Amino acid sequence: MIRVLLIAIVLALVGLLLGVPLYVVFHEAFASGWGAYVSALGDGDTRTALLLSAIVIALVVPLNTVFGVAAAYVTTRFAFPGKRFLAALIDLPLTVSPVVAGLVFVLLFGTHGLFGDFLERHEIKIIFALPGIVIATAFVTFPLVARELAPAMEAQSADQEEAALLLGASGWTTFWRVTLPRVRGALAYGVVLCTARALGEFGAVSVVSGHIRGSTNTLPLHIEVLYNDYAFAAAFAVSSLLVGVTFINLVARGIWK
């Protein structure tokens, strides 16, 4: 009896708290029909936003992946003083408010920032431009790959790597042939997670982007613009694309984790 009651409560809770928002996205996206949906996605500003988001991902994800592999390797394969402190520092960006993350880069590279004069003299634009968006996104998604990889590498003993080295493999070969293949699931999920989060980042990017329509608006910022313009169907149509990415992320989690 208690069992049925508890299951019913949980189904209701999850349905109301988590299911309803998803339902709303698709319901509103198609509220004006398929034609409106397709034209909202084909709109020029939407396509520019999509392109910008793709560029940001293409730059951020490889950087954070290389970092994630290096950080997971060094923190799980070696003992050194300050290791726990290093692990805590790597996690730090996850607890920083996205708005604060955006602000620190404005304070560094903005017109009134630390390097503001220097950048202005050399006509380099970081804030309200692509580089700022990329750095802020890199900050908020910084530890994601490392956090997925580290437990997986920790679970694998170093025996096989040592065997490969004893048999004469070079360090690089050992890394590519032994270390990485054994954690490929965690690596794959880390990359998917990092991509999804980079694509969806809103707060930090919103602070550094300057909201220049058709120029520095990523997909989430474009959704905000549409919503604030009362173009609800279009806002939810673009949102449904990102929900699709969310589903891919969850499926990847199911496969690899």
Place this chain on the structure above:
Amino acid sequence: MTAAAHVERKMLPGFRVTMGFTLLYLLLIVIVPLSALFGKAQALKFGELVQALTSPRVLAAFRLSVGASIVAASIDAVAGLLIAWVLVRYTFFGKRIIEALIDIPLALPTAVAGIALTTAYSENGVLGRHLAAHGIAVAFTPLGVTMALVFVGLPFAVRAVQPVLADVEIELEEAATSLGATRWQTFRRVTFPLILPAIVSGAAQAFARAVGEYGSVVFISGNMPMKTEIVPLLIVTKLEQYDYAGATALAAAMLLLSLGLLILLHRLQGAIQVGGRT
């Protein structure tokens, strides 16, 4: 780690290159930018700092951000415990779907969550309609802010408790039952103390996420100064008004809070691991 393992591990190559890259990237992306924030905050005069942090509007924003986050984290802790319990102890139809849905708030872009929640809780929305019939307004009120924060924090509360609950030895509960304890007594005296650190850790994670949250909240809050304005939004507003000193002071305060929470979370993690081993 034994001495032998230590020596063997030293054999692995790549320490310098991976450590070098890790530190360099950490320095460039995280340490230097965050230090710049504290540098800027320190450059402010003490009077400016106090003034920036104690204006009525700022205090109201802090009260809302911290208050709504505490309420939301508490709701998440209770809901998270229930959900974790049902997922660990029972099998039922649709369990895998529930299991997958739990992570939605982590994976869904915050702006999408924000507009979806606002629409759902608005006066004509799927949920708001029924609440409005009872005279409860959610969208554009502190309650709306809280509901958005409940949404973003829920997965932390579930995922913190789930593995620890799965590790609780059924034998312990059976022993309690065989000694004559009722179900409720067994839960309160045996199971609950074992999973309490995990519940607290999950709630703390939910709080940490909630207090800095921006995207899911800005749409549903309506952003009325003194009423529904959260601290992250106030930072953005100050920035847009070129009040760099005010924005910096607020951001530094938020960052200190994050650092404190990070230390607390690492301590809690230690407590859970120790508790799990005994």
